[in-house]
Amino acid sequence: MDKAELMTLAIQLRKDLGEDSSSPIDIFAIAKGIEGLSIVYYPMGDNLSGMCVKGSDNNCVIGINSGMSLGRQRFSLAHEFYHKYYDKTMVSLCGKKIGSGKGKEKEADLFASFFLMPNDELIKKTHACSVKNPRGNLTLSDIIRIEQFFLVSHKATVIRLAENRLITQSEADQYLQMSVRTLAESMGYDGDLYRALPPEKQYRTYGSYVETADRLLKLNLISEGKYESLLLDAFRPDLVYGETDGGDLID
Numbered sequence: 001m002d003k004a005e006l007m008t009l010a011i012q013l014r015k016d017l018g019e020d021s022s023s024p025i026d027i028f029a030i031a032k033g034i035e036g037l038s039i040v041y042y043p044m045g046d047n048l049s050g051m052c053v054k055g056s057d058n059n060c061v062i063g064i065n066s067g068m069s070l071g072r073q074r075f076s077l078a079h080e081f082y083h084k085y086y087d088k089t090m091v092s093l094c095g096k097k098i099g100s101g102k103g104k105e106k107e108a109d110l111f112a113s114f115f116l117m118p119n120d121e122l123i124k125k126t127h128a129c130s131v132k133n134p135r136g137n138l139t140l141s142d143i144i145r146i147e148q149f150f151l152v153s154h155k156a157t158v159i160r161l162a163e164n165r166l167i168t169q170s171e172a173d174q175y176l177q178m179s180v181r182t183l184a185e186s187m188g189y190d191g192d193l194y195r196a197l198p199p200e201k202q203y204r205t206y207g208s209y210v211e212t213a214d215r216l217l218k219l220n221l222i223s224e225g226k227y228e229s230l231l232l233d234a235f236r237p238d239l240v241y242g243e244t245d246g247g248d249l250i251d
Contacts, residue, residue, distance in 0.1 A: 001107055010114035022121040024150050027077050038209035043067035043202050050076035050094040052083040060084050066202035071153030071193045078112035113160045117150045126166050138167055148189045154180050205234035
């Protein structure tokens with residue numbers, strides 16, 4: 001597919017999932033509400049950022065490398081959305097480096113970028129930043145504002161800006177070597193976008209798997225012991241042993 005086709009698919013999927021065509025989205029919340037989809041957070045090492053395994057009856061498991069930054073996890077999930085909805089391959093593995101793949105992997109990266117950063121809104125945002133600068137260019141602080149607005153990793157944002165020729169390739173090469181968390185925090189942003197999940201949250205399963213286990217228990221198709229075993233296999237001891245963080249607050 002060419003870029004125009006991928007852009008159209010990304011906007012259409014946003015609408016199909018109940019989102020508008022331009023606003024920043026909470027992709028994690030969206031994923032947890034998709035029927036038949038289970039999301040597994042697991043530290044996958046240095047070579048994988050995610051994977052997608054499709055089964056029968058629209059069931060699907062998406063794995064996310066929880067050892068990567070939150071911004072990259074969001075991008076990886078959008079990448080795997082492409083494989084879930086538009087790739088006939090039953091199993092796909094997403095490499096660590098954005099833009100390094102070929103064929104379907106390259107298409108999935110472009111789709112993820114368009115899904116999280118719709119083109120019209122990206123252009124509008126970059127224009128609002130650049131007109132404030134004497135040279136009419138984008139500064140590193142502007143790029144941080146853009147990635148914080150869309151909640152996308154620094155690397156994914158820089159690559160997209162370069163592809164859209166909103167920054168030069170030499171600028172992109174320079175910015176890609178920079179760690180920006182400290183600067184982002186000095187600008188008043190939360191640095192969590194650039195951090196991995198805390199160790200206690202790097203192993204967790206959400207979505208259809210947990211819901212199905214609960215339904216089977218309520219239908220008396222599995223025992224209480226089997227139910228707890230399934231949850232423990234899915235890294236959900238919180239559902240077996242109870243919360244340990246103080247419980248709910250009713251605001």
